Amino acid sequence: MFNIENITRKNILQMKAYSSARSEFQGFANVFLDANENPNETMLNRYPDPLQKELKKEIGKLKGIGSSRIFLGNGSDEAIDLLFRAFCEPGVDRAFIFPPTYGMYSVSAAINNVEVVELSLENDFQLPLFDAIKDQLQSAGLLFICSPNNPTGNVINKKAIQNIADNFSGLVVVDEAYIDFSTEKSTLSLLNETPNLVVLQTFSKAWGLAGLRVGMAFASEEIINILNKIKPPYNINTLSQKEALKILTKSSVTEDQIETIKKEREKLSVELKQLDNVVQVFPSEANFILVEFENSEALFNTLIEKGIIVRNRSKQVKGCIRITVGTPEENTLLLNTLKEMQR
Numbered sequence: 001m002f003n004i005e006n007i008t009r010k011n012i013l014q015m016k017a018y019s020s021a022r023s024e025f026q027g028f029a030n031v032f033l034d035a036n037e038n039p040n041e042t043m044l045n046r047y048p049d050p051l052q053k054e055l056k057k058e059i060g061k062l063k064g065i066g067s068s069r070i071f072l073g074n075g076s077d078e079a080i081d082l083l084f085r086a087f088c089e090p091g092v093d094r095a096f097i098f099p100p101t102y103g104m105y106s107v108s109a110a111i112n113n114v115e116v117v118e119l120s121l122e123n124d125f126q127l128p129l130f131d132a133i134k135d136q137l138q139s140a141g142l143l144f145i146c147s148p149n150n151p152t153g154n155v156i157n158k159k160a161i162q163n164i165a166d167n168f169s170g171l172v173v174v175d176e177a178y179i180d181f182s183t184e185k186s187t188l189s190l191l192n193e194t195p196n197l198v199v200l201q202t203f204s205k206a207w208g209l210a211g212l213r214v215g216m217a218f219a220s221e222e223i224i225n226i227l228n229k230i231k232p233p234y235n236i237n238t239l240s241q242k243e244a245l246k247i248l249t250k251s252s253v254t255e256d257q258i259e260t261i262k263k264e265r266e267k268l269s270v271e272l273k274q275l276d277n278v279v280q281v282f283p284s285e286a287n288f289i290l291v292e293f294e295n296s297e298a299l300f301n302t303l304i305e306k307g308i309i310v311r312n313r314s315k316q317v318k319g320c321i322r323i324t325v326g327t328p329e330e331n332t333l334l335l336n337t338l339k340e341m342q343r
């Protein structure tokens with residue numbers, strides 16, 4: 001049986017969490033003289049709610065999950081870092097990743113002195129079966145699966161995720177930063193029967209709030225309690241909590257934007273395929289497209305000269321450039337520029 005205490009670092013289990021003024025007294029009162037705040041109203045003179053209760057209640061309603069199973073971080077990047085600090089003993093435990101994938105897993109591992117083991121995806125960027133990689137998965141730690149994957153854009157088969165989670169002795173972290181652009185349903189539905197699963201989502205992509213820095217982690221209450229224990233006390237500021245709440249009430253606007261981005265993604269894919277120097281356009285369930293060009297380096301630099309910045313991913317996937325889906329006008333400009341460059 002999976003037991004969270006077995007994979008939590010001993011120092012984290014034993015430490016006492018910082019107790020802030022706002023966590024010691026949580027009710028309503030007329031006079032607050034407990035946190036050394038300036039009493040003069042500036043809209044921001046008070047500390048924020050350390051556990052973001054109102055925001056979690058709304059997120060919970062939307063996702064069909066209780067607040068006690070939601071952690072909010074200063075971007076999902078903070079959640080990734082805290083997972084390392086809680087569950088990976090430096091120099092002992094390992095992180096398992098499936099390149100090409102999001103770069104922060106390795107960076108966070110390096111900061112925390114955790115060795116990264118790179119495992120191969122299949123030819124179609126899908127996961128191997130647990131049996132095929134079980135020799136490499138002997139030690140515990142964190143295993144990262146990004147779905148839809150950045151930079152390839154494909155969704156990872158849910159049964160394959162379940163197969164690995166059921167057999168791996170550490171935590172499986174499924175990063176769903178782009179899930180709202182996908183036809184595939186979230187792995188949140190696997191949480192109840194999978195005690196070692198952590199699902200990451202974010203306000204940075206589909207919700208249009210990359211500047212806000214609010215990321216979500218969903219997991220068992222035991223895992224969330226440990227993340228809350230070690231997080232900086234006031235990690236989501238007052239303005240971010242307010243703005244995130246506001247966008248949740250405007251979810252129909254967000255849905256319209258997502259529909260437009262998905263339509264534009266299909267249009268871009270079709271048109272890119274018709275260019276002479278395009279070798280292949282990878283199918284995408286995200287808000288970007290991975291494209292292999294014959295002359296990717298030169299093309300990347302020429303686009304910069306013309307004021308269009310795309311992401312050169314040729315070191316991760318040979319000859320490939322990652323193109324974010326922009327507004328219809330921006331996408332047309334990109335296509336016209338690429339066509340002109342062929343003449």
Ligand SMILES: *Cc1c(COP(=O)(O)O)cnc(C)c1O
Binds near residue numbers: 076078146203204213
């Ligand atoms: C963009 C992105 C994120 C978002 O990180 P935030 O810190 O929430 O902005 C997370 N994971 C992946 C794979 C991403 O591409």
